[in-house]
Amino acid sequence: MATQDYYNDLEIRDPAQRERNQFADFGRIFAAAKEEAPALAGLLDGVDPRDIGDRAALAALPVTRKSELVELQQKDIPFGGFTTVAPGGLARIFCSPGPIFDPEARRADYWRIAQAMFAAGFRGGEVIHNCFAYHLTPAGSMMETGAHALGCAVVPGGVGNTELQVAAIRDIRPAGFTGTPSFLKIILDKGKEMGADLSGLTKSMVGAEPLPPSLRKEIEDYGVRCRQVYASADLGNMAFESEILDGMIVAEGLIMEIVRPGTGDPVAEGEVGEIVVTALVPEYPLLRFGTGDMTAALPGISPCGRTNMRIKGWMGRADQSTKVKGMFVRPEMVAEIAKRHPQVAKARLEVDRDGVNDLMTLHCEVADGGEALGAAITESLQTVTKMKGTVKLAAPGSLANDGKVIDDLRSFDE
Numbered sequence: 001m002a003t004q005d006y007y008n009d010l011e012i013r014d015p016a017q018r019e020r021n022q023f024a025d026f027g028r029i030f031a032a033a034k035e036e037a038p039a040l041a042g043l044l045d046g047v048d049p050r051d052i053g054d055r056a057a058l059a060a061l062p063v064t065r066k067s068e069l070v071e072l073q074q075k076d077i078p079f080g081g082f083t084t085v086a087p088g089g090l091a092r093i094f095c096s097p098g099p100i101f102d103p104e105a106r107r108a109d110y111w112r113i114a115q116a117m118f119a120a121g122f123r124g125g126e127v128i129h130n131c132f133a134y135h136l137t138p139a140g141s142m143m144e145t146g147a148h149a150l151g152c153a154v155v156p157g158g159v160g161n162t163e164l165q166v167a168a169i170r171d172i173r174p175a176g177f178t179g180t181p182s183f184l185k186i187i188l189d190k191g192k193e194m195g196a197d198l199s200g201l202t203k204s205m206v207g208a209e210p211l212p213p214s215l216r217k218e219i220e221d222y223g224v225r226c227r228q229v230y231a232s233a234d235l236g237n238m239a240f241e242s243e244i245l246d247g248m249i250v251a252e253g254l255i256m257e258i259v260r261p262g263t264g265d266p267v268a269e270g271e272v273g274e275i276v277v278t279a280l281v282p283e284y285p286l287l288r289f290g291t292g293d294m295t296a297a298l299p300g301i302s303p304c305g306r307t308n309m310r311i312k313g314w315m316g317r318a319d320q321s322t323k324v325k326g327m328f329v330r331p332e333m334v335a336e337i338a339k340r341h342p343q344v345a346k347a348r349l350e351v352d353r354d355g356v357n358d359l360m361t362l363h364c365e366v367a368d369g370g371e372a373l374g375a376a377i378t379e380s381l382q383t384v385t386k387m388k389g390t391v392k393l394a395a396p397g398s399l400a401n402d403g404k405v406i407d408d409l410r411s412f413d414e
Contacts, residue, residue, distance in 0.1 A: 007118040010252045011306045018308065022255055023053050025280045032084070033285045039064075039072065039081030043287055055266070058255065058288070063264040063276055065290035066234065067319055067330070070098045079103060085283050094138040094233060097327060097386055102138055102233045104145075105283035111138070111236030112251050113146025113229070119242040119249070119306075120205040120227035122176045124151025129169055129201070131157040131179030131187070132208070132326075138233050139208060139326070143178040146237075152176070159183065166191045166198070173200030180326045181206040181215050181226065182356035188222045198222075205229055205240075208326030210314060210410075215356060230314060232291060235277055239311055247298040247310040253280050256309060257288070258297055261318040264288065272296045274318040275311075292318050320406040324351055324358045329385055331405040337362065337380045343369055344377070348399050349389075353410040360389030369393045 006012055030049035033040050043062055052058055072080035078101035092104040104110050128147045134140035144154045157165050165187050177184055184204055191198040203225040211228050219226045227241040230248055239248035250256045257266050258273040267273040275293045279286040298310040321330040338344040346365040362381050378391045
């Protein structure tokens with residue numbers, strides 16, 4: 001393929017050259033960050049980042065896991081001492097459930113989304129309909145800044161208001177869509193129901209939730225090409241699909257490792273483990289950041305010609321946290337709900353799926369309770385998780401004694 005088939009030449013570098021370039025960047029960025037970011041100074045105490053020249057040396061450094069961020073940030077609000085710029089020097093500050101605060105710097109395409117959009121078939125001069133959330137969480141801004149870097153216009157659709165979304169897509173005729181795959185399917189179904197011509201929409205880049213083969217097929221049966229991006233509020237674009245569906249390609253500007261859950265030890269290629277990412281980002285240079293997500297590395301390079309590491313994609317969580325409707329739900333949230341209601345002796349959140357819709361059911365052991373208690377717990381569930389769910393009261397001792405606080409019952413293989 002010619003270089004115009006790629007977002008830039010960095011994507012098709014010799015893999016050994018990429019490693020040399022990235023570890024040179026690591027030394028430069030983390031040496032500077034050590035002087036400005038107290039948390040990194042602690043993690044790198046006694047270490048000169050310029051001496052870290054390969055993955056073996058990197059693997060000797062400590063892992064900081066996403067599950068620790070809430071506590072770290074509360075000790076040093078808002079970013080736990082990991083940023084190298086003052087809050088007022090940023091473009092945006094986001095607050096995700098947890099709460100976890102995430103910075104966005106004043107650089108074009110800070111989240112590295114344009115590369116993923118290009119691989120999904122988006123091109124400059126097109127209009128993109130963006131249905132990721134714009135409020136508090138960074139997904140909407142992530143996609144918008146990436147689209148602008150690519151040279152695209154954006155319709156800021158946000159979430160909800162399905163009929164209005166259909167009308168906008170019908171009238172403006174954007175070429176591309178960004179958002180969750182389940183919401184894209186809902187929009188396409190609603191468009192069919194309304195008799196709306198949505199044929200201008202021919203491509204999509206989806207994320208924030210699993211994309212089972214059946215859902216991808218349903219979307220593509222409408223004539224909308226569907227590719228996914230693996231991104232997070234902390235790291236932005238981490239990996240993405242290309243025109244050739246053969247795993248996900250790791251984004252440039254990151255060093256990704258796959259480690260044995262609960263450790264910092266890299267696993268063998270092909271073995272499932274936790275994704276750990278070092279972000280070569282001057283403003284927020286996270287060091288060996290444990291995402292809590294599981295995957296496995298694929299051998300060789302992608303047939304599309306991009307030469308970076310490939311992964312199988314999201315394969316579950318290393319901890320009991322999970323995503324519901326594109327938002328993280330964590331065990332500490334379940335604990336917070338139970339804490340608000342002393343009658344609850346034990347709580348267990350089950351996550352299931354009805355078609356393309358995620359469902360939450362909170363089972364609570366209570367000795368004595370009625371409709372009023374159930375309604376109060378239901379309200380707490382929505383307040384803490386920012387999503388609606390169902391509450392079922394259970395007799396003491398009736399829930400499984402297996403240590404699970406969150407039980408994800410969804411299957412994404414069909």
